[in-house]
Amino acid sequence: MPFTERQALRIFALLLIVAFVGMLWYAGVLRPAKTGDDASDSEKGEEVYASHDCTDCHLAAHVLRAKSAKGEPGLIRVRKDEKTLIDFLQNDKRHETFLLISENDRRSLVEYLKRQ
Structure with a gap:
């Protein structure tokens, strides 16, 4: 089964989403807020x-x-x-x-x- 251009684009889009979520986590946007201790x-x-x-x-x-x-x-x-x-x-x-x-x-x- 040959690797199509459409499959490559799907993989690339998935990698972009994972990278974006990782960046948000690293920046603290998606991490849970800590309490005021x-x-x-x-x-x-x-x-x-x-x-x-x-x-x-x-x-x-x-x-x-x-x-x-x-x-x-x-x-x-x-x-x-x-x-x-x-x-x-x-x-x-x-x-x-x-x-x-x-x-x-x-x-x-x-x-x-x-x-x-």
Whole structure:
């Protein structure tokens, strides 16, 4: 039985659909949402850190993750206390963009920074 052009197109279309679904899964669109525990807040905070101006001056998120895995200090050495950290970010001129992000993103970012 010869392989027809129509069969080749069907296989190609199926591969495109599988690739598209895989891309959506990888992007997080099709993955189930996580609940609001500390771990997911910290993960969301890493996304906020990586997608805002933080990496203009600070290490990239993947570098911080590697340092954390090795037990090395990352971003914060002194301001681990949540209140002190929030006060610093709200009042320091170099961190003015902290006030421009949503309250949920600020909370997630603080959870992430506390772990660094």
